[in-house]
Amino acid sequence: MxxxxxxxxxxxxxxxxxxxxxxxxxxxxxxxxxxxxxxxxxxxxxxxxxxxxxxxxxxxxxxxxxxxxxxxxxxxxxxxxxxxxxxxxxxxxxxxxxxxxxxxxxxxxxxxxxxxxxxxxxxxxxxxxxxxxxxxxxxxxxxxxxxxxxxxxxxxxxxxxxxxxxxxxxxxxxxxxxxxxxxxxxxxxxxxxxxxxxxxxxxxxxxxxxxxxxxxxxxxxxxxxxxxxxxxxxxxxxxxxxxxxxxxxxxxxxxxxxxxxxxxxxxxxxxxxxxxxNARQSSITSYHWTGKTGEANSFEKIQTKIDYLHNLEPSIPLHSVIINKGYCKIGDWLEPNENWPGGLDRAAREIFKDGYRAGIWIAPFVVAEDSKLFKQHPDWTIKNYQDKPIPHSIDGEGTFYALDGSHPGFQKYLRKVFGELRKSGYIFYETAYMDWGLIDSWDIKRAKPGRTSVQVFHDVLQLIREEIGMGSMWMMDRTPYGAAIGYADIVRINKTLQSPEEWNDPAIQNMIKESYYSHYFNNIFWQNSPGEIFLSDSGGNLSENEILSLALWQGILGGAIGTNEELDKLDSKQLRFFRFLEPNKRQQNAYLPFWPDEDEIKVAVRVYKQNRSWGVLFFNDKDSSVERTFNIADLIEKDDTFVYGWYPEVPIAFGRLAEIRITLKPHQSRLFYFSENNEYPPGDLTLGGKESDGL
The missing domain is CATH 2.70.98 (Beta-galactosidase; Chain A, domain 5)
Incomplete structure (x- = not known):
C-alpha cells in the first residue's frame, strides 16, 4: 500500500x-x-x-x-x-x-x-x-x-x-x-x-x-x-x-x-x-442466404445465385447474401484468390444491384501459417512467455494462430480490413472463431499487458464497429456470450450445422437444446441464430418430417432466419416453405410456456396481434411417440379459442376448443393457428407474422 x-x-x-x-x-x-x-x-x-x-x-x-x-x-x-x-x-x-x-x-x-x-x-x-x-x-x-x-x-x-x-x-x-x-x-x-x-x-x-x-x-x-x-x-x-x-x-x-x-x-x-x-435491439430480423462451408467459392457461383433470385417468381425477399469462407487465405482478407476477378468490390456491387445487403465471412482473430500476414507479422500472434507463437489449431486445412488483440499493428491492420470492406459496399459481417480473441491474459504474453482479456476483446470489437458503422449487421459465430453484448446484432448459439445427417447427429441435438434453453435472451441481447435451415435432404438421412420439424422450430422462435441450400435446386414446394419462414421486420419472440421443462413435447407460441391470433407449434424431438392434452389457457391468455390446423396441410377447422389433444410420432411436429375471431389463417401470413405476396 x-x-x-x-x-x-x-x-x-x-x-x-x-x-x-x-x-x-x-x-x-x-x-x-x-x-x-x-x-x-x-x-x-x-x-x-x-x-x-x-x-x-x-x-x-x-x-x-x-x-x-x-x-x-x-x-x-x-x-x-x-x-x-x-x-x-x-x-x-x-x-x-x-x-x-x-x-x-x-x-x-x-x-x-x-x-x-x-x-x-x-x-x-x-x-x-x-x-x-x-x-x-x-x-x-x-x-x-x-x-x-x-x-x-x-x-x-x-x-x-x-x-x-x-x-x-x-x-x-x-x-x-x-x-x-x-x-x-x-x-x-x-x-x-x-x-x-x-x-x-x-x-x-x-x-x-x-x-x-x-x-x-x-x-x-x-x-x-x-x-x-x-x-x-x-x-x-x-x-x-x-x-x-x-x-x-x-x-x-x-x-x-x-x-x-x-x-x-x-x-x-x-x-x-x-x-x-447497451445491447443492440434495433436491427431488422435477418433473412439471409450464405454459401456452404467447405465448398469451392467463387464470383461465378455468387453471380449464378443472384441471377436465379432475380428471375425467380414469386421472389424470395432475402435481406442479405453472404460470401462464405474460401475467398482468400485466412488472414489475407483483402487479397482474394483467382476465383474473384474484379476483386471483392465487384462481388459487393453485384449483390447490392439486386437489392440485397452484401455480406462477407471473416475470422478477425485467426491467421493461417501459410498466409502473407503470418509470414510478414508473426509478432502479431499470441505468444508464450518464451516469446514463441502458440499454434491454436492444427488440422487438415493447415496450422492456424490466434492474433493478439492488444498489438497496435494488428489493430491498425483490422481497421484497414474492415474499413476497406465497408468502402467496397459490405454491410453484413459474419465474424467467426471469435473465441480465439478472448484468451486469459494470465496464460499468455501480450504485446501490451495491463488489460484483462475481456477489455482487449472489447477494444477490438469497438474498432470493428467503428469501421463498419452502426448500421451494418454483425453476426458472430463461435463467440463468448457476455463480451459480445452491445456489439453483435446476431449470434450463432449452436454448433455448426454443415448438412443434414441423421437426427441424433450431435450438431442437430445441440441446435435443439441451445435454441430452447438460450431463448430467454433472444431479441434482448441480440437475435439468436439457430444455424442454417435445412430445406432438403441434401444426401443425408433425415426424413421429410424431420426436416419440416427442425425448420418450423427454428422459424417460429423469432431469431435470425438463414439457409445455405442451393436455392436453384429446390422444388416449388421447398421454395414456398422457405417463403413461409420469412420473419417479420419487427423483432418478436415466441413464448415458451413450459420452459424449462422438457417432458415430452416442446411448445412455442407466436402472437399475431394484427389478426388477434396465434401460431402454436408442438414439436416432439424425442425418439418415441407421445400423446398429451393441453389446456388452451396454458398456451395463450384465453380460456378457449378457435383452432385450425396450419402449414403445411390445407387449413382445417377444429372449432372452439378449451383443450387440444396432440399425438406425435418421433421427431414429428404439428403447427396450429388459434384465432380469436374464428377466421382461417390468412393465405399471405408467414410464420414470422409478415404479410407476403409469395405464398
Missing part, C-alpha cells in the same frame, strides 16, 4: 453508521412484475429475498423457498480472513467492510425495486486478485434443479437436477460422487415454486462465472457410505491480476431476480443485463 492509501477511519465514514457485534435482518418482500411483462395476467410475480448479516462478516440470502447460508466473499479461491469487520448502512441496504492485509473490501447488500444485488469495491490494493467472488462458500437449501448457461456458441446450457447421493455406498473416486458445474453470463436456482436468476449487468471488463458444487463425507471401512452431502455456490469475476489505478476499483454489481415462474424470471434478468450493456 502506498502513501495515498485510504485510511481505515475514512473508509468507515464512507460506510455510514457503523454497527459492531450485531446482525441485520431485512424483510422478505413481494413486488409487482414489470408492467410490460406479457404474462402478468398469468400470475407472474417478482419478489425480493432478505439479507441477514452477521458480525463475523458472513451473510445469508433468505427467500420463501431457497436459502443461501453462510455466504462470504473470497479472493483467489480462499474465503477472506479480515483483521476487522465493520457493519453499517448503505443507500439501498447494508454494508460490510472487511479490513484485509492488502487493503479494504466493501460489500453493499442492496434491496432494489425489483431485485436484490451485491456491489463490491476494493481499496488499497495495488493489483487486483486473479479471481474475486462477492459470494462464495454459500450452502444451498430448497433447490431441486439449477440452470447453467454455457460459455458461448454451442457450449452446453440447460436445466439439471441436483444429484442427491446421501446414503449411497462406493468409492468416491470411481463413482464420481463429487461434481461441479460452471455457468457463464447467468445462472439460476430452481425450487418447487420459485426461481432465483443471478448475473452481472456489466460485461465490459471481466469474465463472470458462477459455480455450483457438492462436498461429501463417507463412513465405513468395507462399504463406504456417503452420510454427509452439502451443496455450495459461488459467483464472481476473473480479474486477471491487473494493476489497479489509484488503488481503488469498483466491480460490476451482481443481481438476484426472484420470481414464481422460471422463464419470466430469466427474462427479467436478461432485460436488466441488456440495459447495462
Amino acid at each position: 502506498t502513501g495515498n492509501k485510504l485510511k481505515r477511519r475514512d473508509f468507515i465514514q464512507i460506510s455510514g453508521t457503523v454497527a459492531l457485534g450485531s446482525a441485520f435482518i431485512f424483510p422478505f418482500e413481494k413486488v409487482l412484475a414489470n408492467e410490460t411483462d406479457k404474462k402478468k395476467e398469468k400470475g407472474f410475480k417478482l419478489s425480493r429475498p432478505r439479507w441477514i448479516i452477521y458480525e463475523n462478516g458472513s451473510y445469508d440470502l433468505i427467500s420463501e423457498e431457497i436459502i443461501l447460508k453462510n455466504c462470504r466473499p473470497s479472493i483467489n479461491g480462499q474465503g477472506v480472513m479480515p483483521r476487522n469487520v465493520f457493519l453499517g448502512d448503505s443507500p439501498k441496504g447494508k454494508r460490510i467492510v472487511y479490513e484485509l492485509p492488502e487493503g479494504f473490501l466493501m460489500l453493499d447488500l442492496k434491496t432494489n425495486n425489483d431485485s436484490i444485488s451485491i456491489g463490491a469495491e476494493l481499496s488499497g490494493f495495488s493489483r487486483a486478485p486473479r479471481w474475486f467472488h462477492p459470494i462464495s462458500q454459500a450452502e444451498v437449501f430448497g433447490v431441486n434443479r439449477f440452470f447453467k448457461q454455457g460459455y458461448g456458441t454451442g457450449n452446453e446450457c440447460g436445466v439439471f437436477p441436483i444429484p442427491r447421493l446421501e446414503g449411497l455406498s462406493g468409492n468416491i473416486l470411481t463413482n464420481e460422487a463429487t461434481w461441479s458445474h460452471d455457468s457463464y453470463l447467468s445462472f439460476a436456482f430452481l425450487g418447487k415454486n420459485e426461481t432465483i436468476a443471478i448475473g452481472n449487468i456489466d460485461h465490459s471488463r471481466f469474465l463472470h462465472r458462477s459455480t455450483i458444487y457438492n462436498r461429501i463425507h463417507q463412513k465405513g471401512l468395507v462399504n463406504q457410505i456417503i452420510d454427509d452431502e452439502k451443496i455450495f455456490f459461488e459467483s464472481g469475476m476473473l480479474l486477471e491480476d491487473i494493476k489497479i489505478d489509484n488503488e481503488y476499483i469498483k466491480l460490476p454489481e451482481l443481481y438476484f431476480y426472484t420470481g414464481n415462474r422460471a422463464y419470466e424470471t430469466m427474462l427479467e434478468l436478461a432485460w436488466k443485463i441488456s440495459e447495462g450493456t
